[in-house]
Each structure stands twice: as C-alpha cells, then as structure tokens.
Amino acid sequence: MQKIASLTSHPLYDVAGTRLIEQQMAEELAPHTLMQRAGFSVARLALALAPHARCIWIACGPGNNGGDGFEAALHLHQWGKSVVLTWTGLPSGKTELPLDAQASRQRALTAGVVVASKPPPDFDLCIDALLGIGAVLDPARLGSALMQEWLDVMECSPALRLSVDVPTGLNADTGAPSFKTTTKYIANNAYAACANRLFTLSLLTLKPGLFTASGRDCAGEVWFDHLGASLAHPADQAFTTEPCVWLLGADRTCQTSRAQAAHASHKGSFGDVAVIGGESSVSTHMTGAALLAASAALHAGAGRVFVALLGNAPGLHVDTEQPEFMFRSPDALDMANQVIVCGCGGGQSVASILPKVLSTAKRLVLDADALNVIAADPQLQIQLKARHGRGYSTVLTPHPLEAARLISSSAAAVQANRLNTAVQLAERFSCVVVLKGSGTIVTGPAQLAWINPTGNALLSTAGTGDVLAGLMGAYLARGQSSLEAAHNAVFEHGRRADTWAASRPGMALTASRLARWQAV
Known part of the structure; x- marks a missing residue:
C-alpha cells in the first residue's frame, strides 16, 4: 500500500481495463481472495488514519464495493474497534449479493459485527463502501435515496471519510459526478475546507477519475493497493493490460537550471x-x-x-x-x-x-x-x-x-x-x-x-x-x-x-x- 504523491508516475486504468485485470487475477487465485485482500487493506488504512477512533461507521452498498466494506468491518471488529455497519439491502429484482460479497457479509456477521438500520449519532471515521467502479447513483434505483441520505450524513460530519476504490457518485473513468446532486459534495468552493479529512483507497488499479475534473476534490488524499497485481512500472513485463492514461510524476520531468549548462x-x-x-x-x-x-x-x-x-x-x-x-x-x-x-x-x-x-x-x-x-x-x-x-x-x-x-x-x-x-x-x-x-x-x-x-x-x-x-x-x-x-x-x-x-x-x-x- 502506498500514498500517491507527485514524485512518481503511475499507470491509470479505466473500468474496462480494471475489470480485465480483475478477471485475470481471479482466474489465478482461490475464490474470494481478492475481496479478502481488499477488505484487509481498507481496514489497515482505516486504522492508520484514525488509530484512536472510538466509533467507526461503515456504509455498505449492494455490490462488491459493499463486500469490501463487510470484509473491512470483520477485521476492525476483531482488532477491538467499535464498528457500526449499515447496509442498503438488495436492489429491486435481486435476491442475493454477488458470491464474494455474500461470503464477506457472512464472515462479518459470524464474527459478531452488528448491522444497524441507521448511522451512529457520533463517529470518528466513516467508510464509504456504497458504490464502486462502473456504478451509477441513479435516483430511480431502489436504495439510492438511502445512499443519498447517508452521503448527507457523511458530508455534514467533521469525521474523517475513507472511500473504498472510488467515492460514491464519482465516475471512475472521467472524474465527473454520475448523479447531479452529488455536485453538492464536490467542486464547490467550500469543499476545500474539508479536503484534509477525505481519503480514497484505490484497489487493484489507480483510476483516472480520481485525478481530474471533480475527482481530486472528491477523492482527497489517494492511497493505492495493487492487491498483488504487477502494475508498478512501464518496464515491468508482467503487465496484464495496457493503461489508458498515465499520472505524471517528477520522474518524467526535467527541471534543469541554466547554472548546470556548459560554461x-x-x-x-x-x-x-x-x-x-x-x-x-x-x-x-x-x-x-x-x-x-x-x-x-x-x-x-x-x-x-x-x-x-x-x-x-x-x-x-x-x-x-x-x-x-x-x-x-x-x-x-x-x-x-x-x-x-x-x-x-x-x-x-x-x-x-x-x-x-x-x-x-x-x-x-x-x-x-x-x-x-x-x-x-x-x-x-x-x-x-x-x-x-x-x-x-x-x-x-x-x-x-x-x-x-x-x-x-x-x-x-x-x-x-x-x-x-x-x-x-x-x-x-x-x-x-x-x-x-x-x-x-x-x-x-x-x-x-x-x-x-x-x-x-x-x-x-x-x-x-x-x-x-x-x-x-x-x-x-x-x-x-x-x-x-x-x-x-x-x-x-x-x-x-x-x-x-x-x-x-x-x-x-x-x-x-x-x-x-x-x-x-
């Protein structure tokens, strides 16, 4: 896991490229491995960001992003943290979670993590595990109103916020909000005042939407865990797919002074x-x-x-x-x-x-x-x-x-x-x-x-x-x-x-x- 800074260039992958890498890794690993790694990574960063947190609220959605949240809740609970987990439930027409998310939910419940019906009145850290890459906060979709309500609570709280993979409502490819009312959380002048309490842990790949348009304001400080994928450097022949864009770093620039030129x-x-x-x-x-x-x-x-x-x-x-x-x-x-x-x-x-x-x-x-x-x-x-x-x-x-x-x-x-x-x-x-x-x-x-x-x-x-x-x-x-x-x-x-x-x-x-x- 690493904090993303401007010293080093990084490859960025869109949703399609990330899905391909995810599929390739899933074929090589035992079932549920990637989600276990992701949840553990989220829990580690949460503990590092708020080591003395008295209460951690984890808001989980109806897909694999929510599964990462359940997995993180399991570890934080086992490490002695007071965890309050809320879950949106399943959207209309679905009867069960994706297999990996269902496994993580069951692991958390078995370990004694309690699922509450509403956020706690007071918390020191909230984890946004509502929607991940490729998901849209659609007002017509069952559960979106509840997500919007929870996002309002997060926005109004002074607590640290950690988003899993991408902040809910942000397009991972473009950095544009996927639901018009989410602009109240991003790209306004007042938002900068709370930017030092926003964090995002990008998993498996870094996504371009975190670094352009509204992404930088919404994501805050970006951290990255490749979960075992070999994506570190363009010279690495273990690349599984090509990046769609690169994040520019000091290693790709040249700032020489005239004093260094020939006499x-x-x-x-x-x-x-x-x-x-x-x-x-x-x-x-x-x-x-x-x-x-x-x-x-x-x-x-x-x-x-x-x-x-x-x-x-x-x-x-x-x-x-x-x-x-x-x-x-x-x-x-x-x-x-x-x-x-x-x-x-x-x-x-x-x-x-x-x-x-x-x-x-x-x-x-x-x-x-x-x-x-x-x-x-x-x-x-x-x-x-x-x-x-x-x-x-x-x-x-x-x-x-x-x-x-x-x-x-x-x-x-x-x-x-x-x-x-x-x-x-x-x-x-x-x-x-x-x-x-x-x-x-x-x-x-x-x-x-x-x-x-x-x-x-x-x-x-x-x-x-x-x-x-x-x-x-x-x-x-x-x-x-x-x-x-x-x-x-x-x-x-x-x-x-x-x-x-x-x-x-x-x-x-x-x-x-x-x-x-x-x-x-």
Missing part, C-alpha cells in the same frame, strides 16, 4: 521566445497578459524574450520593471527561428497575424484568443493541422471553454469527459494538447494521455494561464520536444503553487509572483 554557453544557447498578444485599444488594454507570459519565459531560462504587442493604441517600448524584454512589431519578428507564444491577451487583433504565425513559426504555443479565433475560422484550422505534416511543433493550451469552442461543444460536455476531449483535440489538429483545469491533461497525436497531479486553487486567478504558456515557450526554446515541454511546464506550474501553499499558508499567489519564480 561556454551564451544567450543563443537557450533560444529566443517571442510573445505575440497584449492587445491595446481605446477601451481595452490586455498588455499585462503578454508581459506575464514573457516574464515566465524569461525567468524559466529563455536566452532572449521578445514582446510584440497588438492593437492600435501606443504600445510599450520598454518595461522598466523587466528591461530585458525586447519590444518589436509583429512584422519584425524572426518567426522561423524563434519560439512563438501567441494569443495571450490577443483579442481580435490576433486574427490578422495568425495566418503568418501558423505558416512560419516552426515552434509554436497557441493560447487564449488565438484559440478562439482559430475555433471560428475553418481556414485557420486547416493551416493548424497542416503544420504537423511540415514537421512543425505546436502546443495548444485551452481551458475547458476554449476547448469546447474548438470542437463545437460545451464546457460542461468537456468537463464530463476531459480525457476524451484532449485526445479528440490532439487527433483533430495533430498537435500536443494541454487541457487546463483540475488535473491538467497532456496528450499528443497517437500518444497516451498524461494527467498532471500538481497544482491547487491558488492557480485560479487571472494571468496564471499566460504564465503557463510562457513557461512552455521557454522549455521549447531550450530544445525540448513539444510533449516534453508540455509535461515540464504543467508540472512545474503546479509545483510552484504547491510549494507556495506549503511555505506561505494563507497568502495569495499572483500571476506575476508565479512568473518570477526562481527554479532551484
């Missing part, structure tokens, strides 16, 4: 980044977005940083706070030999420069308004897709609404299946895609997707997306591939927010602070 280096050794955006007009000024992206590129180690501001109002000629920036008109940029970061605060003015950018820039990051303009122009979409055939590198960095515009969808639909959206974008435009949000997703054409585990709500402020685009530009300028640059940028971007939260609790992290971070 004979010069500014040309670290490449040029040119930021095109920052539209200014009589009524609107978005210069700050371009300057934030440029600042991030500068502090991430780009050799030279150029800024090309758009619009009709007079632009800057020097930034006295960061005089290293070299201001140019868009036409004066050497786009073929620079990394171009285009769109940060670009407004509609970016439309006039995009055809040249798409046809000339060999290394390109497209963000914000550049994506919105492309979404509305089929000809630009053709140009964008053609870049791959010319050997050019392109990274798209949409947030959910920008992604929705690119595929003629809605932000809600994107969030309902973030992995599918990122893959769809990568294939449609033959680009590396960075779908921003909780559990940012990175993927490319014919590539497995990666979910980034770093970052927190401190990044939910204006300008942090511009900083990410600038970081990506700097990594491209320093010779990394588009996929490598995307991995490194999203991981570092989130890592900075995590480090800030740990070292300066309660202090806001502005985009300018994020951009000027000095990597060590």
Whole structure:
C-alpha cells in the first residue's frame, strides 16, 4: 500500500481495463481472495488514519464495493474497534449479493459485527463502501435515496471519510459526478475546507477519475493497493493490460537550471521566445497578459524574450520593471527561428497575424484568443493541422471553454469527459494538447494521455494561464520536444503553487509572483 504523491508516475486504468485485470487475477487465485485482500487493506488504512477512533461507521452498498466494506468491518471488529455497519439491502429484482460479497457479509456477521438500520449519532471515521467502479447513483434505483441520505450524513460530519476504490457518485473513468446532486459534495468552493479529512483507497488499479475534473476534490488524499497485481512500472513485463492514461510524476520531468549548462554557453544557447498578444485599444488594454507570459519565459531560462504587442493604441517600448524584454512589431519578428507564444491577451487583433504565425513559426504555443479565433475560422484550422505534416511543433493550451469552442461543444460536455476531449483535440489538429483545469491533461497525436497531479486553487486567478504558456515557450526554446515541454511546464506550474501553499499558508499567489519564480 502506498500514498500517491507527485514524485512518481503511475499507470491509470479505466473500468474496462480494471475489470480485465480483475478477471485475470481471479482466474489465478482461490475464490474470494481478492475481496479478502481488499477488505484487509481498507481496514489497515482505516486504522492508520484514525488509530484512536472510538466509533467507526461503515456504509455498505449492494455490490462488491459493499463486500469490501463487510470484509473491512470483520477485521476492525476483531482488532477491538467499535464498528457500526449499515447496509442498503438488495436492489429491486435481486435476491442475493454477488458470491464474494455474500461470503464477506457472512464472515462479518459470524464474527459478531452488528448491522444497524441507521448511522451512529457520533463517529470518528466513516467508510464509504456504497458504490464502486462502473456504478451509477441513479435516483430511480431502489436504495439510492438511502445512499443519498447517508452521503448527507457523511458530508455534514467533521469525521474523517475513507472511500473504498472510488467515492460514491464519482465516475471512475472521467472524474465527473454520475448523479447531479452529488455536485453538492464536490467542486464547490467550500469543499476545500474539508479536503484534509477525505481519503480514497484505490484497489487493484489507480483510476483516472480520481485525478481530474471533480475527482481530486472528491477523492482527497489517494492511497493505492495493487492487491498483488504487477502494475508498478512501464518496464515491468508482467503487465496484464495496457493503461489508458498515465499520472505524471517528477520522474518524467526535467527541471534543469541554466547554472548546470556548459560554461561556454551564451544567450543563443537557450533560444529566443517571442510573445505575440497584449492587445491595446481605446477601451481595452490586455498588455499585462503578454508581459506575464514573457516574464515566465524569461525567468524559466529563455536566452532572449521578445514582446510584440497588438492593437492600435501606443504600445510599450520598454518595461522598466523587466528591461530585458525586447519590444518589436509583429512584422519584425524572426518567426522561423524563434519560439512563438501567441494569443495571450490577443483579442481580435490576433486574427490578422495568425495566418503568418501558423505558416512560419516552426515552434509554436497557441493560447487564449488565438484559440478562439482559430475555433471560428475553418481556414485557420486547416493551416493548424497542416503544420504537423511540415514537421512543425505546436502546443495548444485551452481551458475547458476554449476547448469546447474548438470542437463545437460545451464546457460542461468537456468537463464530463476531459480525457476524451484532449485526445479528440490532439487527433483533430495533430498537435500536443494541454487541457487546463483540475488535473491538467497532456496528450499528443497517437500518444497516451498524461494527467498532471500538481497544482491547487491558488492557480485560479487571472494571468496564471499566460504564465503557463510562457513557461512552455521557454522549455521549447531550450530544445525540448513539444510533449516534453508540455509535461515540464504543467508540472512545474503546479509545483510552484504547491510549494507556495506549503511555505506561505494563507497568502495569495499572483500571476506575476508565479512568473518570477526562481527554479532551484
């Protein structure tokens, strides 16, 4: 058993892949072995999380997830803990539990575990063993109202909560809630205040839904027990099936400083980044977005940083706070030999420069308004897709609404299946895609997707997306591939927010602070 942290990459398996592994292992093991291992693991973690708990409430559902709960209750009871177990009963049309769950229920009853009709009035730890992977909290289904009632009790209690495999109501594949009223438990601002009391033990495999969309808020701290399956590392030839996506770890990123480079280096050794955006007009000024992206590129180690501001109002000629920036008109940029970061605060003015950018820039990051303009122009979409055939590198960095515009969808639909959206974008435009949000997703054409585990709500402020685009530009300028640059940028971007939260609790992290971070 291990706590999942950002140091190590991990394979993630969807429900179909998990079922296949489960079937393969069940064929090799004695009956009921997997559930016994799962229940024992749940009980061990429960004891570790709340060693002095006076009362543990275990809420069991009508399937194998409930069977894991019964098995955990058996061990906790035998270890001398006061256990109150509630069970939903069987759904309409069913007369008995699955065989393994029935065996675990009988073991618990025989050992003296008492099944109560309602939750205890006071408890120090609750275990959510209501529904597992592939199950939907359907309001029309018998027992769902009772589950909803028990989830309400859990939500209102200050007690620690441990979810078995996945939190009830969370889609294990997508991280989206499977029943609309469960959004009261996840993805709201008040939820973060109780995040330190939420835990999930993922069994047999790690599921992608725990790490993206609403998953991170709902699951809290994720632990993992492979129950004996050989899934530890991509070099492990004992893999029984391929993962559907990977969780990005520090072991797959490279954060080197310029101090580690050769002594004979010069500014040309670290490449040029040119930021095109920052539209200014009589009524609107978005210069700050371009300057934030440029600042991030500068502090991430780009050799030279150029800024090309758009619009009709007079632009800057020097930034006295960061005089290293070299201001140019868009036409004066050497786009073929620079990394171009285009769109940060670009407004509609970016439309006039995009055809040249798409046809000339060999290394390109497209963000914000550049994506919105492309979404509305089929000809630009053709140009964008053609870049791959010319050997050019392109990274798209949409947030959910920008992604929705690119595929003629809605932000809600994107969030309902973030992995599918990122893959769809990568294939449609033959680009590396960075779908921003909780559990940012990175993927490319014919590539497995990666979910980034770093970052927190401190990044939910204006300008942090511009900083990410600038970081990506700097990594491209320093010779990394588009996929490598995307991995490194999203991981570092989130890592900075995590480090800030740990070292300066309660202090806001502005985009300018994020951009000027000095990597060590």
